[in-house]
Amino acid sequence: MSRILVIGASGKTGRHVVAGLVSRGATVRAASRNPEQLDVTxxxxxxxxxxxxxxxxxxxxGVDGVYLVKPESADVVKVVGRFLDAVKAVRATRLVFLSECAAQTRPGDVTERQMELAVESSDLEWTILRPSWFMQDIVDEYFFGPMVRDDRIIVMTTGGSATAWIDARDIAEVAAEVLVNGGAAGQALDLTGPDALTLDQLAERITAVADSPVTGVEESLREAETRMRADGLDEGFVAYMTRIAESIIAGETATVTGEVERVTGRPPRDIDAFLAEQAGQLRPSGKARAEMDAEQTLQRARDNEALFRRLISAWARTDLDDLIDCFADDMVYTDMPFPDEPVRGKAAFREHVKRYNALFADGQVEVEFVTLVATSTNVVGELLCRARYVGPGAPEGGVPVRWYATLVDTVMDGRVVSEHVYFDPTAFDKAVAQAA
Structure with missing residues (x-):
């Protein structure tokens, strides 16, 4: 039976490596600086x-193999070198080292490549894992999580190139399989998810499950470096993140490989499934959610007011096409003085408006807004209307008439679904009587 030490057992991959090893029957030693905080079964x-x-x-x-994640240390290469000597001293044979995408393309004097070279020069049965960006970074509180959830943006430096995001659980499955069952000794495995996405495509996928739009923001290398320095990050970290961005721009994260399926026997998880699983962490929370809801409600009210003003303008100038476009297909219109005669559907409403506007000279009505109140679902408008009435009983040439009307509209998805109009129809009879 394999006996495996997992370094960083509380990390993004480490905890899943532990689970993968246990499921394969290995004896697992989960290591952490604070082991009492580990939640492992x-x-x-x-x-x-x-x-x-x-x-x-x-x-x-007593261990046979080690899962190694590099530490955060100023002299990390020397520290890991001494650790590899300690691994050999206990006669452990297998080593899986978590590196990163495109580390082999970087100069030999940078830490990422020096770490790989140290592993490659050891006498162990090593396997290097070079995963693409973790899907978990999208929701990580110390990475993209807060900006996606609360700012509704995801900022990256990509130059328009794509990234084949991978689930950390798939990385862990590869590690566990190699540590228990062998294979891939002396190899570096490029691990990716099944799809490579540009920044805009990623933002679209997040938006699909996040309740409200998330925008991809492309940041230049210079802008990113300036921001990191303003945030107080040291020059070593700035240089490291710049190297990562340069790899993306060069297209080194865009290649999709089949290594996960080749090693584990099953395809890697796709990003849509991951995002659906993490949907709750992609949606605004607390004050940010309340502010966003309030702004969305206010914007819907503004949109509804604009729709109502457009509707009234189209009616007053007898632009029937523009007027009808303001209504939903299954709209219901009711003249409240005649509540038993509602008009249903656009075709019937068009004919109703034609007959109504025919009561006025040239079909023209002058409208003045007296009161207008809009919410996210309704609009109430009080109108003062003036026209020359030429309908039944009017003298030749018509008669001037003025009347007040109150409209109550219900709006859904940017269209009026119902309209109730309140007015006094005797205003026309009084105007005709006065003219006589």
Missing amino acids: GADTERFDWHDESTWGPALD
Whole structure:
């Protein structure tokens, strides 16, 4: 039975490596600087601190293989070099090292490549994993999570190139399979998800499950470096992130590979499934959600007011096409003085308006807004209308008439679904009587 030490057992991949190893029947030692905080099932826990070499021996005692994630350290290459010597000293044979996409393209004097070279020069049965960007970074609180959830943007430097995002669980499955069942010794595996997405495509996928739009914001290398320095990040980290961005721009993250399926026997998870699973973390929360809801409600009210003004303008100038376009196909119109005669559907409403406007000279009505109140679902407008009435009883040439009308409209999806009109029809009879 394999006995495997997992370094960084609380990390994005480490905790899933532990689960994958346990499911394959391995004896697992989950290592962390704070082992009491580990939540692992079927594994032993062990304290391991990169900065306290006295913890290395007990963690390595009796193991056959190691899952290695590099530490955060100023002299990381030297530290890992000493650790690899300790691994060989206990006669462990297998090593899976988590590197990163395109590390092999970088100069030999940068940390990412130096780490790989240190692993390659060891006498162990090593396998290097070079995964593309983690899907988990999209919701990570220390990465894209807050900007996606609360700012509704995702900022990257891509130069228009794509990235084949991968689920950390698929990386872990590859690691567990190699550590338990062997294979891929002396190889570097490029791991990706099944699709490569541009920044705009990624934003579209997130938007599809996030309740409201998320926009991809392209940031130039210079802009990114300026922002990071303004945030107080040290020059080493700025240079590291710049190298990553340069890899994306060069198209080194855009290639989709079949390594996950080749090693594990099943295809990698796609990003749509991941985003659907994480939908709750992609939606605004707390104050940001309340502010967004309030702004959306206010904007719908503005849109509804604009629709109502357009509707009244079209009616007053007898532009029937523009008027009818303001209504939903299944609209219902009711003249409240005649509530038993509602008009249903656009075709019937068009004929109704034709007959009504024929009561006025040239079909023209002058309209003045007295009161207008709009909400996210309704509009109420009080209108003062003036026209020359030429309908039944009017003298030749017609008679001037003025009347007040109140319209109550219900709006859904940018169209009026119902309109109730309140007015006094005797205003026309009084105008005719006065003219006589």
